[in-house]
Amino acid sequence: MNAQEMDRYRHQLFALGERLHNTMSELTGEALRQSGGEASGQLSNTPLHMADLGSDNFEQSVAVSLLQNERAVLGEISAALSRIDAGTFGRCIQCGRDIPTDRLEAIPYASHCIRCARQQEVETGDRQSPRQESD
Numbered sequence: 001m002n003a004q005e006m007d008r009y010r011h012q013l014f015a016l017g018e019r020l021h022n023t024m025s026e027l028t029g030e031a032l033r034q035s036g037g038e039a040s041g042q043l044s045n046t047p048l049h050m051a052d053l054g055s056d057n058f059e060q061s062v063a064v065s066l067l068q069n070e071r072a073v074l075g076e077i078s079a080a081l082s083r084i085d086a087g088t089f090g091r092c093i094q095c096g097r098d099i100p101t102d103r104l105e106a107i108p109y110a111s112h113c114i115r116c117a118r119q120q121e122v123e124t125g126d127r128q129s130p131r132q133e134s135d
């Protein structure tokens, strides 16, 4: 991969990171808003409202799990940007082989070739499960 291509991916990664950052701010607001505060004053004990409460909790947990996802992707993006700086971008961090361009076009922050990514999915069982929770 030449410097020009790397530069193009750098721009793509920055744009993607910015977009994710915006989405995360919205989701954070949503999760906070639904976790009580103003909304709790409107709740009554009737079964009808229990259903509403349930769906609020569901939406909130969706927002939280989306946030965890986005945060993981942001981590991937910043790792990809450091690989660009290090000049190793576009190579699988596991086997060192080139990651196919169409894969990078789809996922510019991909750190593994398809083979190694599949292997990892099999090993972890679920590629969406967050490995650690830190702030």
Ligand SMILES: [Zn+2]
Pocket (backbone or CB within 6 Å): 092, 093, 094, 095, 096, 097, 112, 113, 114, 115, 116, 117
């Ligand atoms: Zn690989």
